[in-house]
Amino acid sequence: MDKTDRVNCTLYCYPFSLYSIMVRYLIQLAKTSSEPHDATSPELRIREQVLDLDHDENIAEWYLLNVNRKGQVPAMTVEGAVAPITDSLDISFWLCDMFPQLLPPQHEPAIRRLLRDLHAIEGISITIRRREGPEEDLIDPCVDNMLARDDIGPEYRQALEAKKVFHVPKASHHVNVDQAEQQTATLxxxxxxxxxxxxxxxxxxxxxxxxxxxxxxQIVPFVSRVEDAGRARLVPEALLRYAAARRASPAWDVVTGGKGTIRRKEYGPVRDMYDMSADVPPTTLCIPTASGKERRAQCLRVKS
Structure with a gap:
């Protein structure tokens, strides 16, 4: 197979990030539903690089300056592309460009509308417990602690200042939690x-x-997160059964390793749970051969 028929990507993720789980699960669904592989098939190779958010790797200098200025996960780089893809839904639609069975034309308008509503829900607000007082708002000191240092360069300092814009300290306030619950139930x-x-x-x-x-x-991880957060009452019974059945599949187990979608102390350090070295084999998917060259061209449309 010619090297030009291979696309190499790196997905930066955190195992307990809801939006990372959504993208990683989509990759597994694409893998299980893609065409059989042969030596001439164009390939998509995705290497996952786990960032340990428990140790603030998402605000490391190399990540903020070279991958995602927002300091968020997931993000994906494509070999030869002019810029990383830094929004989880954009990554998902990018993958669907190559694997069109994941976004059937007859259902695309409904899927896009529902996912627009899903991503309008504040993920933190639907995850953590409801708090009444504004004095209990979430404050993450990691960026301020880094800014207090005198051994960081001006470009990194500027990136850290920009990162603060994306902080959502009022996500735990009861007004925002109530809104997220209402949006979730409606969706x-x-x-x-x-x-x-x-x-x-x-x-x-x-x-x-x-x-x-x-x-x-998207829905299986979202329902699972709502359940893990103790809000199963917001989920219709049919969707609870559906999500439970999907979680019993090998594809889900690859993504979660049998763990929940919320970080628990009993899981231990992330570094002990996952191989975070560069030697982890990439996930290889066969781009549909019926339109392989066109799909590859679509995949690389972000190239300069």
């Missing part, structure tokens, strides 16, 4: 109605004979 009620119309099969759309779509890749 999942609509998804449940869609699921019912399509027969409540293995996947959300088109019944048991259809493959997974981007909607499944």
């Amino acid at each position: 999942l009620a609509e998804v449940a109605r869609l699921y019912e119309r399509h027969g409540q099969g293995a996947w959300l759309l088109d019944g048991a004979d259809a493959g997974p779509t981007l909607l499944d890749a």
